[in-house]
Amino acid sequence: RTGRRPLIAGNWKMHLTHLEAIGLVQKVVFSLKPAELEAAEVVVVPPFTALRSVQTLVAGDKLAIGYGAQDVSAQDSGAYTGEVSGAMLSALACTYAVVGHSERRAYHAETDDVVGSKVRAALRHGLVPIVCVGEGLEVRKAGEHVAHCTAQLDAALEGLTAEQVAGDPAAGGVVVAYEPVWAIGTGEVATPEDAQEVCGALRARLAERFGPETAAVVRILYGGSVKAANTAGILAGPDVDGALVGGASLDADEFAQICRSAA
Numbered sequence: 591r592t593g594r595r596p597l598i599a600g601n602w603k604m605h606l607t608h609l610e611a612i613g614l615v616q617k618v619v620f621s622l623k624p625a626e627l628e629a630a631e632v633v634v635v636p637p638f639t640a641l642r643s644v645q646t647l648v649a650g651d652k653l654a655i656g657y658g659a660q661d662v663s664a665q666d667s668g669a670y671t672g673e674v675s676g677a678m679l680s681a682l683a684c685t686y687a688v689v690g691h692s693e694r695r696a697y698h699a700e701t702d703d704v705v706g707s708k709v710r711a712a713l714r715h716g717l718v719p720i721v722c723v724g725e726g727l728e729v730r731k732a733g734e735h736v737a738h739c740t741a742q743l744d745a746a747l748e749g750l751t752a753e754q755v756a757g758d759p760a761a762g763g764v765v766v767a768y769e770p771v772w773a774i775g776t777g778e779v780a781t782p783e784d785a786q787e788v789c790g791a792l793r794a795r796l797a798e799r800f801g802p803e804t805a806a807v808v809r810i811l812y813g814g815s816v817k818a819a820n821t822a823g824i825l826a827g828p829d830v831d832g833a834l835v836g837g838a839s840l841d842a843d844e845f846a847q848i849c850r851s852a853a
């Protein structure tokens with residue numbers, strides 16, 4: 591994984607008020623050593639309602655932790671009740687926005703086209719999209735998982751240049767997360783070989799479309815029932831650059847241990 595700093599992102603989903611958010615961020619940061627926070631990039635992805643509190647805490651105390659949003663609107667502004675724009679998120683100094691999470695695809699009818707629009711919206715506003723792809727159980731049983739995930743990746747990155755995908759070294763362009771739907775919230779983690787197979791195929795696809803230099807700098811995460819006990823194994827794959835963690839990111843000790851295993 592030469593040159594790619596591991597990234598551990600905790601997707602809190604619809605959990606924790608803004609007050610609870612502060613407590614969790616403090617516990618995570620203070621249980622990690624500065625060297626650990628340096629070696630791995632640690633990011634929390636709270637609900638929108640907690641972003642302002644997290645921003646104030648992180649900026650005020652100069653904490654070495656990043657944060658992002660769980661979604662971003664494809665639109666820049668206007669009559670879109672309930673939506674949150676990329677401009678609003680960058681005004682809160684968010685670094686990341688998760689785009690195309692399988693729960694958004696499943697429960698909010700987000701198509702590949704919508705996901706592509708959201709990725710472009712994130713980039714327009716200086717956010718790093720964490721683009722989620724992943725197959726359901728039927729697709730995996732049919733042996734179509736690699737084709738399914740690379741097709742989702744193609745759609746998500748439609749219209750982007752290699753420069754946009756790679757980003758600049760300080761800010762980062764796009765992050766990809768391979769999240770097999772059958773592993774999310776189920777306790778059934780992919781094997782290290784399964785994770786590497788798809789992450790490797792996604793990197794090969796990035797190389798085909800955007801060139802090997804771009805593919806070499808994009809971080810590709812695995813997500814799906816990651817816990818402290820399985821992190822090292824999953825991250826051993828040469829194309830697995832970190833983890834998107836759901837349930838286990840709500841437990842400060844467990845999440846800190848995951849970050850430590852990645853450092």
Ligand code: PEP
Nearest residue numbers: 774775813814815836837
């Ligand atoms: C997720 O929601 O991105 C996720 C990976 O969830 P979990 O870790 O709970 O499977």
